[in-house]
Amino acid sequence: MKVSKFGGTSLANAFQIQKVCSIVLSDPDRKVVVVSAPGKRTKDDIKVTDLLIDVATTRIAGNDYKKPLELVIDRFREICGELEIPDALPAVEKAVTEVVEAAIYDNVSYIDSVKAMGEDSSARIVTEYLNSTGHKAHYCNPRECGLFLEHNDIGKAVILDESYDNLSTLRKDEDTIYIFPGFYGYTKAGQIITFSRGGSDITGSILAAALSAEVYENWTDVDNVYAVNPNLVNNPFPIREITYDEMRELAYAGFTVLHEDALYPAYVRGIPINIKNTNNPSANGTWIVSKRTHYDSLITGIAGEKGFSSVTISKYLMNQQVGFLWNIMRIFMEEGVSIEHIPSGIDTISVVVRKKYFTPEKQEIICNRIMKELNADNIKVERDLAIVMIVGEAMANSVGIMARAASALSNAGINLRIVNQGASEISMMFGVAESYCSYAQKVLYKELFRY
Ligand code: ASP
Numbered sequence: 001m002k003v004s005k006f007g008g009t010s011l012a013n014a015f016q017i018q019k020v021c022s023i024v025l026s027d028p029d030r031k032v033v034v035v036s037a038p039g040k041r042t043k044d045d046i047k048v049t050d051l052l053i054d055v056a057t058t059r060i061a062g063n064d065y066k067k068p069l070e071l072v073i074d075r076f077r078e079i080c081g082e083l084e085i086p087d088a089l090p091a092v093e094k095a096v097t098e099v100v101e102a103a104i105y106d107n108v109s110y111i112d113s114v115k116a117m118g119e120d121s122s123a124r125i126v127t128e129y130l131n132s133t134g135h136k137a138h139y140c141n142p143r144e145c146g147l148f149l150e151h152n153d154i155g156k157a158v159i160l161d162e163s164y165d166n167l168s169t170l171r172k173d174e175d176t177i178y179i180f181p182g183f184y185g186y187t188k189a190g191q192i193i194t195f196s197r198g199g200s201d202i203t204g205s206i207l208a209a210a211l212s213a214e215v216y217e218n219w220t221d222v223d224n225v226y227a228v229n230p231n232l233v234n235n236p237f238p239i240r241e242i243t244y245d246e247m248r249e250l251a252y253a254g255f256t257v258l259h260e261d262a263l264y265p266a267y268v269r270g271i272p273i274n275i276k277n278t279n280n281p282s283a284n285g286t287w288i289v290s291k292r293t294h295y296d297s298l299i300t301g302i303a304g305e306k307g308f309s310s311v312t313i314s315k316y317l318m319n320q321q322v323g324f325l326w327n328i329m330r331i332f333m334e335e336g337v338s339i340e341h342i343p344s345g346i347d348t349i350s351v352v353v354r355k356k357y358f359t360p361e362k363q364e365i366i367c368n369r370i371m372k373e374l375n376a377d378n379i380k381v382e383r384d385l386a387i388v389m390i391v392g393e394a395m396a397n398s399v400g401i402m403a404r405a406a407s408a409l410s411n412a413g414i415n416l417r418i419v420n421q422g423a424s425e426i427s428m429m430f431g432v433a434e435s436y437c438s439y440a441q442k443v444l445y446k447e448l449f450r451y
Pocket of ligand 1: 200
């Protein structure tokens with residue numbers, strides 16, 4: 001049995017939804033389908049999720065939300081009309097309007113509940129369409145199916161373990177195709193709660209894990225995952241196979257094909273993930289697996305992401321002071337700032353953090369505490385850093401990649417603020433000024449993929 005998740009461009013209009021349904025029907029193993037909200041039809045279009053966020057924030061601000069709401073309903077009216085399922089519209093319109101017009105107790109929960117309605121409506125429409133064409137499909141409500149979530153300590157929605165057991169009983173009838181809305185679940189108190197943007201990928205992975213699927217298919221609008229962002233390089237190398245570990249590193253550093261948090265559920269149960277193209281279903285796509293069968297290249301991928309800061313602390317004879325590092329980490333922990341990396345030297349240590357959590361106020365408090373409580377000699381903060389990563393399991397057994405990468409970057413005039421090779425030797429990380437984020441990736445690609 002396969003769990004198949006379709007992204008926003010696959011649900012963007014009636015034509016795309018028909019493609020989705022024919023893909024689903026072409027393989028009897030595709031029995032559980034996870035859908036996103038309708039995405040962009042053209043480059044300048046607006047995603048339904050963004051339209052819904054606009055509806056919610058307009059109502060919170062006390063302004064007229066009926067106009068933006070009408071834009072949402074119009075999208076669904078057009079889709080239902082073109083699919084010739086006009087009877088599906090009233091249920092969709094009722095569900096959306098009820099949530100939009102509900103009492104607002106707290107703004108965050110209200111926005112979550114409204115923005116989940118894109119996925120919810122997609123699931124209702126796909127179900128109706130399949131039923132109208134003579135197939136047996138069932139719309140799944142995440143609460144009835146037991147998908148329970150909560151916020152973790154940095155405000156991210158995470159799954160409650162019991163959900164896996166609940167969801168494992170989803171397929172009560174073998175002949176039915178179950179259509180599950182992505183992106184959201186419920187708190188135990190019965191409130192809608194959404195994952196971060198792009199989170200339908202997470203729902204798909206959770207269901208694949210809960211149902212012990214043979215594969216988790218993630219249908220999108222590209223034939224493959226590419227070795228580098230295709231907006232930066234013409235015709236980049238396609239990745240046919242990649243391990244969870246490699247993908248995790250690349251997703252961390254900005255690969256956006258699959259949501260960063262979507263790997264974990266499938267990884268834990270060893271379920272292979274196949275990224276495929278709704279517009280070209282016969283292409284093999286990219287396989288994310290626990291063990292690779294072959295290596296097409298030494299490097300698997302290059303990625304980069306902005307939004308990091310580093311705090312470099314110097315203290316003469318730091319290496320001889322028991323507990324110095326522990327005390328630094330304790331201060332970051334007490335101030336609620338999560339640490340991403342800690343490259344270190346003999347008398348210096350850099351703590352790399354996400355800029356969004358390391359506000360200028362936090363910076364002031366943390367730096368003062370480190371100077372005062374730990375008697376540091378010096379402390380230097382770089383606020384605007386990008387992390388650029390080279391990832392590839394095959395690197396572990398080869399010599400000289402770091403030298404080639406570092407000299408290519410230095411020949412291009414890019415100053416390396418941080419260099420770090422992960423203990424696993426499957427990745428190398430470079431910290432560069434944010435303004436060099438794209439350029440550094442291009443330079444590295446040119447050096448490492450043209451051998
Ligand atoms: N619709 C949501 C978003 O646009 C979630 C998703 O598509 O995965 O972020």
